[in-house]
Amino acid sequence: MKLLCPICNEKLVKVDRQARCANNHSFDYAKQGYLNLLIKQSVDHGDNKEMVQARTQFLNSGGYAFLKQELVNLTKKYDSHVLCDLGCGEGYYTSGFQAEEKYGFDMSKEALKHASKNDPSTQYAVASIFRLPLEDASCDTAVTCFAPFAKDEIERVLTQGGRFFFVSPGPKHLFELKQLIYDTPYENEMKDLETTLVKEEEYFISNTFHCEKENLISLFKMTPYYHRTRNEDIDKINHQDGMDITAEFLIRVYQKR
Numbered sequence: 001m002k003l004l005c006p007i008c009n010e011k012l013v014k015v016d017r018q019a020r021c022a023n024n025h026s027f028d029y030a031k032q033g034y035l036n037l038l039i040k041q042s043v044d045h046g047d048n049k050e051m052v053q054a055r056t057q058f059l060n061s062g063g064y065a066f067l068k069q070e071l072v073n074l075t076k077k078y079d080s081h082v083l084c085d086l087g088c089g090e091g092y093y094t095s096g097f098q099a100e101e102k103y104g105f106d107m108s109k110e111a112l113k114h115a116s117k118n119d120p121s122t123q124y125a126v127a128s129i130f131r132l133p134l135e136d137a138s139c140d141t142a143v144t145c146f147a148p149f150a151k152d153e154i155e156r157v158l159t160q161g162g163r164f165f166f167v168s169p170g171p172k173h174l175f176e177l178k179q180l181i182y183d184t185p186y187e188n189e190m191k192d193l194e195t196t197l198v199k200e201e202e203y204f205i206s207n208t209f210h211c212e213k214e215n216l217i218s219l220f221k222m223t224p225y226y227h228r229t230r231n232e233d234i235d236k237i238n239h240q241d242g243m244d245i246t247a248e249f250l251i252r253v254y255q256k257r
C-alpha cells in the first residue's frame, strides 16, 4: 500500500478493518471499503448526494462511454503498475483502468461510497488532491478527469518516467446545451498546463449522442455552469425534449523525465 498517514506522513498498513501507521494513528475502512484520510472535516467541500445521483444517472446512460473507452485503451498502451486518479468522483473512469494497484481520491464521501461499492479493484480515499496521502514517486500513472490540475502533488507522486493523463472539455463541449440556455454561449478555453512534466501526446475526441429528456438536467448539473445559472434559464431544460448533444474532450499525456 502506498498510502500515507495524513497526520504524520508515515506509511499506512492494513490491519483488520483499519489502516494504521507506526505512530498508531488509525483510520477505519468504511463498510463500502473506502478510507477517510481527510483530517479537517468541518466543511464538506465534495459533491453532495444530489450531485452524485445526477452524475451517476447521466454516466449510466452511456453518453461518455466513448471517453472511458478511449482512456482505458490509452492507459493500456503503457504498462501501469500503480495508478492514482485525482478527483475520481464515482469511479466511473477509475474502475476501467488496468493496474496492479489503483487509488482514487476525491473530497466527496458520497461519491466514494458509490465508487467503492461498485469497484473493489481500487482503494478509494477521501482526501484533497492538493494534499495527497501518497508516497513520493509511488505511481507510474496519474489521471485527472475534469478536476483541477494538482501540479505539485502530481509531480511529486509520479515515478521518473511515469505518465499523467489530463482530460478537459474541448472548445465546443456541450455547446448545444449552452445554446439552449444562454443567449451568447462561449466556447471553452484551452490553456496549456504549467508543469515540469513533458507533454508527449494530445488527443482530441468528439462524439454526438442523443440525450434523453430525463438525462439532460443530470448532464447540466454536472457542469460548472449549473451553479451560476439563473433558475429561469435552468427551466428551459425542463421544457426541452431529448436532443443531440456533442461531447468534446482533450486528452493530454505528460511524462515525468
Ligand SMILES: [Zn+2]
Binding pocket: 005, 006, 007, 008, 009, 010, 021, 022, 023, 024, 025
Ligand atoms: Zn500517523
